[in-house]
Amino acid sequence: MSVAGIVALVAVVVVAIVTIVIGSLGVRVARTTDDFLAASRTVGTRANAAAISGQYLSAASFLGIAGIVLKDGVDGLWYPVGFTAGYLALLFFVAAPLRRSGAYTVPDFAEVRLDSTLLRTVTTWFVVLIGWLYLLPQLQAAGLALTVLTTAPPWVGVVAVGLVVTASVTFGGMRSMTFVQAFQYWLKLTALAVPALVVLGVFVLGPTREGAPPPPVFSAPTSVDVSTPVTLQVPAPVEVGVRGEVDGARLNGQASWAPGPHQVDAGTTLTFPAGAPVPVVSDADPDEASWSAPLTGTGEGHSLLATYSLVLALLLGTMGLPHVLVRFYTNPDGRAARRTTVVVLAMLGGFYLLPVLLGALSRFYVPQLLVTGQTDAAVLLLPSAALPGWAGVAVAALVAAGAFAAFLSTSSGLLLSVAGVLSTDLLPRRLGDFRIAAHVGGVVPIVAALGATRLDFSLTVSLAFALAASTFCPLLVLGIWWKGLTDRGAVVGMLVGGGAATAAVGSTLAGVAPGGWVGVLLARPALVTVPLTFLVMVMVSRSSPHRVPSNVGRTLLRLHAPERLGLGDARRGTRSTS
Numbered sequence: 001m002s003v004a005g006i007v008a009l010v011a012v013v014v015v016a017i018v019t020i021v022i023g024s025l026g027v028r029v030a031r032t033t034d035d036f037l038a039a040s041r042t043v044g045t046r047a048n049a050a051a052i053s054g055q056y057l058s059a060a061s062f063l064g065i066a067g068i069v070l071k072d073g074v075d076g077l078w079y080p081v082g083f084t085a086g087y088l089a090l091l092f093f094v095a096a097p098l099r100r101s102g103a104y105t106v107p108d109f110a111e112v113r114l115d116s117t118l119l120r121t122v123t124t125w126f127v128v129l130i131g132w133l134y135l136l137p138q139l140q141a142a143g144l145a146l147t148v149l150t151t152a153p154p155w156v157g158v159v160a161v162g163l164v165v166t167a168s169v170t171f172g173g174m175r176s177m178t179f180v181q182a183f184q185y186w187l188k189l190t191a192l193a194v195p196a197l198v199v200l201g202v203f204v205l206g207p208t209r210e211g212a213p214p215p216p217v218f219s220a221p222t223s224v225d226v227s228t229p230v231t232l233q234v235p236a237p238v239e240v241g242v243r244g245e246v247d248g249a250r251l252n253g254q255a256s257w258a259p260g261p262h263q264v265d266a267g268t269t270l271t272f273p274a275g276a277p278v279p280v281v282s283d284a285d286p287d288e289a290s291w292s293a294p295l296t297g298t299g300e301g302h303s304l305l306a307t308y309s310l311v312l313a314l315l316l317g318t319m320g321l322p323h324v325l326v327r328f329y330t331n332p333d334g335r336a337a338r339r340t341t342v343v344v345l346a347m348l349g350g351f352y353l354l355p356v357l358l359g360a361l362s363r364f365y366v367p368q369l370l371v372t373g374q375t376d377a378a379v380l381l382l383p384s385a386a387l388p389g390w391a392g393v394a395v396a397a398l399v400a401a402g403a404f405a406a407f408l409s410t411s412s413g414l415l416l417s418v419a420g421v422l423s424t425d426l427l428p429r430r431l432g433d434f435r436i437a438a439h440v441g442g443v444v445p446i447v448a449a450l451g452a453t454r455l456d457f458s459l460t461v462s463l464a465f466a467l468a469a470s471t472f473c474p475l476l477v478l479g480i481w482w483k484g485l486t487d488r489g490a491v492v493g494m495l496v497g498g499g500a501a502t503a504a505v506g507s508t509l510a511g512v513a514p515g516g517w518v519g520v521l522l523a524r525p526a527l528v529t530v531p532l533t534f535l536v537m538v539m540v541s542r543s544s545p546h547r548v549p550s551n552v553g554r555t556l557l558r559l560h561a562p563e564r565l566g567l568g569d570a571r572r573g574t575r576s577t578s
Contacts, residue, residue, distance in 0.1 A: 120425065134410075162445070473530065
């Protein structure tokens, strides 16, 4: 292991230790179910906003956005826009009424609103499914990061993060996670702000590309699928396996590349032997225009369709993410929940400027990632590529610490939401049952991450958002704002829309989705599945008006009336089982 790898590993270990130490502080005050699941509903606005931002900024935010900007350019900006704008929908439609419901979890809210044990069960399993699907890229990102930084096998990072997260959630609960995630937000912000400012300074004031070190070599035989036309600059003669079109000729076999530029067409597969120098994107890249123009780099010819569906998933999916929603139950009242959401918007808006800048700089300093396909590693490799000597090592270690803070904070929030519904819906709700549920909820995604094929983190996370948007968003919006919703409509709508989204997610993860617009909608199904869920919920509810709860007026009044009127109990549903 190199010196840089050892330093990065030390930084990762320090983050893990600090996470456990801060989490242990909550053990002293977490003695009841209310403490473990909702921190006794006493978390202040700024602390809760930092904690929400900390757990929300996942691998897709810390690594994936820079990687997709490096690869797709302007089209990658839709991700931070969608991630942030989702909190506007939360602010306007969900935050305060959800807090006033007095529930612990989304299944609690469903039962309070529609008084159905079947709906509660369906909601519980969708919480678990979304939580596990979202945990998958966090754990795989940890494996990638540790491999890039230390050359350790990917399973080491997966298991290490999984065990640390499970331990911190098991022994601390929501109160401990509030401390941990607030700390991790500021660490992640620092870990991106420092390299962004330093590398930008090097880019503006430093040497040009002619003075940069030569590109690295492939450490093992590597196959690269070229998705867009690109001109690759080869610094030395190399034998390349080609299946596709290179330099205007159709090839299927070995080719000898002389030093200089080579035009590679989209759909071509290149196979480089171990020890071959990594080609870099030529300064005369003909695809530069599409990189800097919107709606040109995604969707296989259906960019507009893909973009609309992506933005819809991110905008409405945020409203349905269980690990985000559960944090609003920790605010003292509905007004505090709204103020928290406004502060979160400011925190996220400031953060997302940084990975966009780093992604653009990565195109200059680490263009070889466009050939290897490991664009998600851009943030990790950029400091060492731009800065020589110990300066690059130190900044890279800071980035490594921030990356693992991202994996730990989001994973802990997800596991907390999964363990919460498992302990309250499948177990007798004792304090020890929460710890059992946390262990069970942590093992499944660890095993899945070890066996599943890794996709781009932004793609995997967008699938989780699409599933959340197709299930919980319609349930919450209609449940809060339409008195005609029935339990039958909610159940059938979630099963139809959520089932369609799950099938689309499964086909994409399995790699069996077809091409064309059908493949685009399977990879980004929200444009179909979200309206489908709303439509089914409304139609089935209209056909069963006799199932509207008799106390719906009183329930909706409690959700919407300010607490100062005294029409509802903000602490309804709390328990204190030791």
